[in-house]
Amino acid sequence: MTSPLQQKIKITGPSMVTANRTSDGIVIYRTAKQGWSASLSDAAIVRTSDEARALLAEANADDVGAVGAYIAPVELKDGGEIKPGNLRERIRSKGLTIDLLPA
Amino acid sequence: MYAYDELDRTLINERVSEFRDQVKRRLSGELTEDEFKMLRLQNGVYLQLHAYMFRVAIPYGTLSSKQLRRLAHVARRYDRGYGHFTTRQNIQFNWIKLSELPDALAELAEVGIHAMQTSGNNMRNVTSDQWAGVAPGEVEDPRIWSEILRQHTTLHPEFSFLPRKFKIAITASEHDRAAIKVHDIGLRLHKNADGETGFEVLVGGGLGRTPFIAKTIKPYVAGRDILSYVEAILRVYNQYGRRDNIYKARIKILVHELGIEKFAREVEEEWKQMGHGALTLDHSVIEEVRSRFSYPPYEKLPHMPDELKQAAHDPLFERWRKNSVAPHKVQGYSIVTLSLKPVGGPPGDATADQMDAVADLADRYSFGEIRVGHEQNLALPHVAKRDLPQLWKALDRIGLATPNVNLVTDIIACPGLDYCSLANARSIPIAQELTRRFANHDTAEMIGRLHINISGCINACGHHHVGHIGILGVEKNGEEFYQITIGGRADENAQMGALIGPAVPYAEVADVIEDIVEAYLALRDRPEELFVDTVKRLGVEPFKERVYATR
Ligand code: HEM
Numbered sequence: 001m002t003s004p005l006q007q008k009i010k011i012t013g014p015s016m017v018t019a020n021r022t023s024d025g026i027v028i029y030r031t032a033k034q035g036w037s038a039s040l041s042d043a044a045i046v047r048t049s050d051e052a053r054a055l056l057a058e059a060n061a062d063d064v065g066a067v068g069a070y071i072a073p074v075e076l077k078d079g080g081e082i083k084p085g086n087l088r089e090r091i092r093s094k095g096l097t098i099d100l101l102p103a
Numbered sequence: 104m105y106a107y108d109e110l111d112r113t114l115i116n117e118r119v120s121e122f123r124d125q126v127k128r129r130l131s132g133e134l135t136e137d138e139f140k141m142l143r144l145q146n147g148v149y150l151q152l153h154a155y156m157f158r159v160a161i162p163y164g165t166l167s168s169k170q171l172r173r174l175a176h177v178a179r180r181y182d183r184g185y186g187h188f189t190t191r192q193n194i195q196f197n198w199i200k201l202s203e204l205p206d207a208l209a210e211l212a213e214v215g216i217h218a219m220q221t222s223g224n225n226m227r228n229v230t231s232d233q234w235a236g237v238a239p240g241e242v243e244d245p246r247i248w249s250e251i252l253r254q255h256t257t258l259h260p261e262f263s264f265l266p267r268k269f270k271i272a273i274t275a276s277e278h279d280r281a282a283i284k285v286h287d288i289g290l291r292l293h294k295n296a297d298g299e300t301g302f303e304v305l306v307g308g309g310l311g312r313t314p315f316i317a318k319t320i321k322p323y324v325a326g327r328d329i330l331s332y333v334e335a336i337l338r339v340y341n342q343y344g345r346r347d348n349i350y351k352a353r354i355k356i357l358v359h360e361l362g363i364e365k366f367a368r369e370v371e372e373e374w375k376q377m378g379h380g381a382l383t384l385d386h387s388v389i390e391e392v393r394s395r396f397s398y399p400p401y402e403k404l405p406h407m408p409d410e411l412k413q414a415a416h417d418p419l420f421e422r423w424r425k426n427s428v429a430p431h432k433v434q435g436y437s438i439v440t441l442s443l444k445p446v447g448g449p450p451g452d453a454t455a456d457q458m459d460a461v462a463d464l465a466d467r468y469s470f471g472e473i474r475v476g477h478e479q480n481l482a483l484p485h486v487a488k489r490d491l492p493q494l495w496k497a498l499d500r501i502g503l504a505t506p507n508v509n510l511v512t513d514i515i516a517c518p519g520l521d522y523c524s525l526a527n528a529r530s531i532p533i534a535q536e537l538t539r540r541f542a543n544h545d546t547a548e549m550i551g552r553l554h555i556n557i558s559g560c561i562n563a564c565g566h567h568h569v570g571h572i573g574i575l576g577v578e579k580n581g582e583e584f585y586q587i588t589i590g591g592r593a594d595e596n597a598q599m600g601a602l603i604g605p606a607v608p609y610a611e612v613a614d615v616i617e618d619i620v621e622a623y624l625a626l627r628d629r630p631e632e633l634f635v636d637t638v639k640r641l642g643v644e645p646f647k648e649r650v651y652a653t654r
């Protein structure tokens with residue numbers, strides 16, 4: 001996956017803005033209420049490149065709270081459930097795909 | 104072991120309080136991330152997918168039991184109870200909170216451990232043979248020279264703002280365990296015709312996007328001149344090195360573009376102009392550093408103690424001994440490698456409990472000393488042979504007696520997409536699946552020496568180019584694919600592997616590797632012919648035919 005850090009702002013489907021929390025590095029999502037949440041289900045969803053750019057700008061403005069904000073794709077399920085749009089984001093939201101102990 | 108001097112301790116402590124202040128200012132918003140990033144990188148702190156990652160240096164791979172216990176403590180107290188040993192004699196913690204980092208650093212500083220020079224465009228941790236000082240036939244202990252270079256380059260202005268990061272490795276044995284040919288500068292200690300000790304100097308090696316094997320720039324530089332010679336190389340690099348393009352900034356590119364002859368002439372010229380003044384090492388300075396390395400009070404022990412003769416009746420013990428125990432320079436002792444590659448485990452990881460247990464075993468059986476090698480395994484460097492059976496049982500109980508050192512399941516893997524924000528694809532689960540496929544130790548032994556190296560992107564942290572089999576994660580349309588190379592090697596005959604065919608999807612990698620190994624078993628002309636030698640003799644084609652015929 002091309003690093004999202006290098007992406008031009010042009011989205012092709014529903015997207016969100018994600019970052020890491022400054023104090024402890026955990027994965028966070030930009031919410032519609034100008035804040036952050038550790039849960040993807042709280043993420044603000046954007047559908048146009050302009051909306052995406054605006055949400056990212058707002059996220060970037062919070063330099064104290066978050067590090068390395070970027071736009072990432074999501075999948076919207078019928079019931080409105082938000083799923084990560086690629087493997088990288090799946091791993092960021094669900095955690096490691098591996099067993100830590102020998103099995 | 105090595106004893107840090109007062110200067111070092113003061114320096115380390117100053118860095119800790121400096122960083123504490125910087126973190127405080129970052130958390131309060133006084134420092135922006137842009138301003139802070141450089142500072143955190145200078146202290147080994149990266150941002151990964153899930154958290155900050157903290158990289159700690161283990162200079163020349165030597166640790167005391169006290170230091171290892173402290174690493175275990177940091178893993179337990181500040182992380183999730185484990186750490187990851189890397190290919191450059193570092194350990195990484197994957198889940199550290201920025202707000203707690205200064206405390207972790209301070210606790211490490213108390214035992215002389217720091218994170219300086221583990222990231223950023225400076226002189227990195229000078230690595231060395233993990234068997235330094237104990238390997239039979241070694242010219243002399245290469246760590247003396249690692250340490251001299253470390254002292255000289257730590258925080259030296261000329262080395263702190265290089266065009267790119269800079270890595271040096273040193274070996275003093277015929278067999279290169281430090282992978283010196285894939286470093287910016289590789290140093291090989293040897294004796295000249297007059298019996299004096301000096302270095303063959305190699306330059307311009309490296310992996311990453313544009314891999315190169317280092318070339319010899321000067322066959323012999325006397326020990327006392329090594330600092331000035333390395334500095335001359337650095338000056339030429341600083342003068343010409345491309346700062347405008349991150350992909351071209353490594354010295355390997357400069358050496359390649361100028362050609363080794365021209366580069367060598369430039370260095371020679373610079374070296375002459377520098378004269379042989381301040382940087383010439385006084386005999387007393389070398390001896391002073393030498394005296395800081397202490398060697399244990401070895402006993403006079405028999406070559407073949409009774410304990411060992413008896414244990415030889417146990418085939419499981421014998422299998423482990425033949426695989427993981429190496430000769431020591433002192434009669435009656437051995438070097439024991441502790442495999443951090445259990446079947447199904449993430450390569451190079453150790454839990455805090457394992458670290459504590461190894462520290463205890465080191466106290467009991469290895470004069471309190473532990474080594475870390477570039478293959479992501481640990482070693483106990485001074486084990487009396489009579490203690491081997493006891494040690495084996497103890498290691499087995501903590502899962503560190505897998506008899507697979509240098510075998511197909513002794514895989515080097517980078518963190519890949521499970522942790523790393525630069526990754527294209529996952530590395531660890533590929534390694535885990537491969538260790539399950541080759542879990543049978545009889546099969547692994549029958550296959551013989553075979554190094555599989557895996558990187559999750561072109562940065563090549565997993566050294567895939569020089570794996571006998573190399574696996575590189577790439578991305579195709581959002582899916583994980585893997586390019587597979589064969590015939591690479593990282594030793595004194597270092598060379599890059601050759602691509603065997605089109606990249607294969609995640610789900611097929613283990614099958615393809617099994618096919619490659621089967622092809623090798625069919626193609627080797629006798630059981631002793633190693634995988635790399637078969638590839639060398641026959642080239643890639645016969646492997647390609649067999650592997651891709653059915654795909
Ligand atoms: C997980 C966080 C890591 C990050 C972000 C990271 C990043 C990088 C980058 C960007 C490079 C390329 C340097 C260049 O362009 O010259 C590199 C090289 C390297 N990394 Fe890592 N790395 C990570 C972990 C590791 C680990 C775990 C290991 C050891 C297992 C490792 C060993 C190396 C080595 C040996 C190289 C040198 C390759 C060369 O010779 O150019 N890195 N790393």
Ligand code: SF4
Binds near residue numbers: 527559
């Ligand atoms: S090789 Fe790539 S994926 Fe692997 S650790 Fe290095 S930067 Fe990350």
